[in-house]
Amino acid sequence: MTPTTTPTTSRPAPPSGPPGSPGGPAVRVRGLVKRYGAKRAVDGLDLDLATGEIVAVLGPNGAGKTTTVEILEGFRARDAGEVRVLGEDPARAGRAWRARLGVVAQDSHDQAELTVAESVRSTARYYPAPRDPDEVIASVGLAGKAGARVRSLSGGQRRRLDVALGVVGGPELLFLDEPTTGFDPQARRTFWDLVLRLRDTGTTILLTTHDLAEAAHLADRVAVVRDGRVVATGTPETLGGPGARTPLVTWTADGVQHAERTDTPTALAAHLMATVAGADGEVVDLCITRPSLEDVYLGLVTNGADA
Numbered sequence: 001m002t003p004t005t006t007p008t009t010s011r012p013a014p015p016s017g018p019p020g021s022p023g024g025p026a027v028r029v030r031g032l033v034k035r036y037g038a039k040r041a042v043d044g045l046d047l048d049l050a051t052g053e054i055v056a057v058l059g060p061n062g063a064g065k066t067t068t069v070e071i072l073e074g075f076r077a078r079d080a081g082e083v084r085v086l087g088e089d090p091a092r093a094g095r096a097w098r099a100r101l102g103v104v105a106q107d108s109h110d111q112a113e114l115t116v117a118e119s120v121r122s123t124a125r126y127y128p129a130p131r132d133p134d135e136v137i138a139s140v141g142l143a144g145k146a147g148a149r150v151r152s153l154s155g156g157q158r159r160r161l162d163v164a165l166g167v168v169g170g171p172e173l174l175f176l177d178e179p180t181t182g183f184d185p186q187a188r189r190t191f192w193d194l195v196l197r198l199r200d201t202g203t204t205i206l207l208t209t210h211d212l213a214e215a216a217h218l219a220d221r222v223a224v225v226r227d228g229r230v231v232a233t234g235t236p237e238t239l240g241g242p243g244a245r246t247p248l249v250t251w252t253a254d255g256v257q258h259a260e261r262t263d264t265p266t267a268l269a270a271h272l273m274a275t276v277a278g279a280d281g282e283v284v285d286l287c288i289t290r291p292s293l294e295d296v297y298l299g300l301v302t303n304g305a306d307a
């Protein structure tokens with residue numbers, strides 16, 4: 001495996017300018033509502049993607065992520081709200097608009113009897129300006145399987161093929177719905193590199209994932225969805241507001257566990273060494289941690305803290 005490079009996390013400006021222009025809005029959603037019977041699966045959701053950014057949509061099972069994504073893709077009708085994707089309303093947009101999108105859905109379509117190469121090449125033919133199928137196959141790590149029938153692939157290899165099929169059209173906007181489910185760690189890293197390369201060549205990417213490390217690695221911004229609406233947005237580093245990443249110092253003194261959040265953990269550690277350290281100079285169980293994106297996320301979806 002080639003070493004993974006640290007991503008250059010450019011932070012795009014908020015959406016402005018005409019749709020599709022650099023920094024302009026690729027996606028704009030306001031007050032989106034989708035009902036299934038009495039259930040409001042999407043309940044007043046707002047979301048923006050600037051052209052050229054990766055936004056990860058996070059949220060618990062059933063939060064409304066896939067429903068939202070399918071509405072943006074034009075595969076599902078909405079009940080209310082304003083939606084613009086690459087400047088058009090998905091409910092009315094035509095084939096030329098669809099050719100500008102790439103979709104890697106949760107349920108892959110089956111082309112079991114084709115080979116990998118046939119499958120990618122035949123999909124490429126639907127697009128006016130496709131990428132080179134062989135390059136795409138190599139970029140998802142399937143070059144060695146180009147001649148293999150789809151039905152003979154493992155689950156993770158099929159998922160990589162799904163990704164290849166989603167990007168071969170050279171999309172301006174790529175939807176990745178839990179794309180690395182079933183990937184082994186090496187394949188996941190390779191895929192992350194591919195996604196960052198796509199972003200660096202101007203592709204806008206909407207990613208849904210339950211993998212917080214994936215969101216932290218890839219996303220310029222994350223949006224947390226709960227009960228059908230976005231409850232927090234921010235960069236992976238700033239999600240949850242300024243206090244969310246305050247370091248946590250934990251220690252044990254006289255058999256009692258203590259925990260304190262502080263912006264000056266070194267000073268607190270020095271104080272503890274001076275006051276509660278044993279004869280060996282050690283503070284029992286002393287630990288300083290900075291809350292991870294996962295910790296912040298769990299706080300948002302568990303406690304309902306708005307940010």
Ligand SMILES: Nc1ncnc2c1ncn2[C@@H]1O[C@H](COP(=O)(O)OP(=O)(O)OP(=O)(O)O)[C@@H](O)[C@H]1O
Nearest residue numbers: 036039041042059060061062063064065066067068
């Ligand atoms: N076709 C449908 N008919 C009825 N209810 C549906 C339908 N599709 C989704 N729902 C319901 O809408 C809610 C949102 O589902 P959705 O699939 O959008 O969630 P999600 O955030 O993508 O979840 P997951 O993380 O599990 O993929 C859930 O309560 C789900 O049961």
